[in-house]
Amino acid sequence: MDLALTDAQRELRDRAARYVDAVLIPLEERAELGGGRLPGDDVARVREGARAARLTGGNHAAEHGGQGWSAFDQVLVQEELGRNTNGIWWHMGGGYNVLSRGTPEQIGRYLLPTLRGERADAYAVTEGGAGSDPGGIAATAERTADGWRIRAEKWFVTSGDVADYDILMVNVVDGDRRLPTLFLVDRDRPGIEVVDDPPFTHNYPHGHPTVRYDCEVAADAVLGGEEMIGRGGELQNEWFVEERIHIAARCVGAMRRLLDEAVAWAIGREQFGGRIYDYQGISFPLADSAADCAAARLLTYQVAQLVDDDADPKLVHGRAAMAKLFASEAAWRCADRCVQVLGGRGYMRTFAAERFLRELRVDRIWEGTSEIQRLIVARGLEKRGVERMLGIEG
Numbered sequence: 001m002d003l004a005l006t007d008a009q010r011e012l013r014d015r016a017a018r019y020v021d022a023v024l025i026p027l028e029e030r031a032e033l034g035g036g037r038l039p040g041d042d043v044a045r046v047r048e049g050a051r052a053a054r055l056t057g058g059n060h061a062a063e064h065g066g067q068g069w070s071a072f073d074q075v076l077v078q079e080e081l082g083r084n085t086n087g088i089w090w091h092m093g094g095g096y097n098v099l100s101r102g103t104p105e106q107i108g109r110y111l112l113p114t115l116r117g118e119r120a121d122a123y124a125v126t127e128g129g130a131g132s133d134p135g136g137i138a139a140t141a142e143r144t145a146d147g148w149r150i151r152a153e154k155w156f157v158t159s160g161d162v163a164d165y166d167i168l169m170v171n172v173v174d175g176d177r178r179l180p181t182l183f184l185v186d187r188d189r190p191g192i193e194v195v196d197d198p199p200f201t202h203n204y205p206h207g208h209p210t211v212r213y214d215c216e217v218a219a220d221a222v223l224g225g226e227e228m229i230g231r232g233g234e235l236q237n238e239w240f241v242e243e244r245i246h247i248a249a250r251c252v253g254a255m256r257r258l259l260d261e262a263v264a265w266a267i268g269r270e271q272f273g274g275r276i277y278d279y280q281g282i283s284f285p286l287a288d289s290a291a292d293c294a295a296a297r298l299l300t301y302q303v304a305q306l307v308d309d310d311a312d313p314k315l316v317h318g319r320a321a322m323a324k325l326f327a328s329e330a331a332w333r334c335a336d337r338c339v340q341v342l343g344g345r346g347y348m349r350t351f352a353a354e355r356f357l358r359e360l361r362v363d364r365i366w367e368g369t370s371e372i373q374r375l376i377v378a379r380g381l382e383k384r385g386v387e388r389m390l391g392i393e394g
């Protein structure tokens, strides 16, 4: 597998890095001290900067207003975005990949305006009683004379406080059958209510509220049209694979920034008449973190390359789980070590390491917990074999 960058990829990565350094990182302290929220003119600068740098909607086709990047290109950019704390890059805009599976009419109504920054989406699957096992969701859609009656209560709806529509996973009721299906639900329908908007560990741009739906939607609200009824799980997996790879890439970026800051600090800091970097109690955890970062980077690049090579989707699913598992666990270890290297400063919210320590924790939970990733990897070892899961084939 050739992981060398083309000139175009190097240019893309460097362009993303410049944007992160010039636009996103300078806003971090303001975002942190503002509970994650930024004033409107800062948000506009983030958005316009991303647009000017041609970094918006990388996972979508150019004809839909995206950048048409390969999975590998996306990873290069996500890695740079991962160097940013407080999720300020969320303001860049973008749309969930499943929107591209909409009907032409849905693409025009949802995806295109979302990529233009005129609409905002949220993706609601989890419920109070169904998290790791989305097969246990209780949300339903029942046919009515004019369309569908939706009844659902969704938890942890990221950006559900600002979204103007949701991609909603519900079970279509068909006699005794329950068919998992994604619906596009506009928030201006009567009967949709944010019932709780709790604070979370990180200070990010948007909340993760609980949203209750008891509403009517039109007959054409099924994402992808009627033939996609019962195929919500399939679409969901496409989203999981992409987002797990992106999470892994951002964790790599976070580790790079943590290492940059902790190594520079340890080299410059003197205690007991010498550089703390020269104490192995300090330099060894940094060496371990460098090994973690490099290994996570290779796993992530390899799975992105598998996507671009159109490899067996089941193998990609397993390898994406492996990359997300390793990178998120490694980034958490790395953040903890770097906080320790920084001493008391590592506990200050004005230092990136402190923010990363809180922010990276959720990467071991969302888009499937580490335990769920282990289950997927273990299943892959059995079904696809050890060699293929280790990337030894070919």
Ligand SMILES: Cc1cc2nc3c(=O)[nH]c(=O)nc-3n(C[C@H](O)[C@H](O)[C@H](O)COP(=O)(O)OP(=O)(O)OC[C@H]3O[C@@H](n4cnc5c(N)ncnc54)[C@H](O)[C@@H]3O)c2cc1C
Residues within 6 Å of the ligand: 123, 124, 125, 126, 130, 131, 132, 133, 155, 156, 157, 158, 159, 200, 208, 362, 365, 366, 367, 368, 369, 370, 371, 372, 375
């Ligand atoms: C900040 C944040 C944002 C989120 N955003 C969204 C969003 O936008 N949309 C959305 O739909 N969801 C979202 N989620 C939900 C997230 O995907 C779930 O929290 C996650 O999948 C875990 O589900 P749960 O919280 O119900 O935990 P549970 O499923 O109850 O799990 C609890 C513990 O049990 C373990 N466990 C469960 N089953 C097994 C098993 N078979 N073997 C071993 N261990 C197991 C889990 O790993 C975990 O440690 C978000 C969550 C957070 C915290």
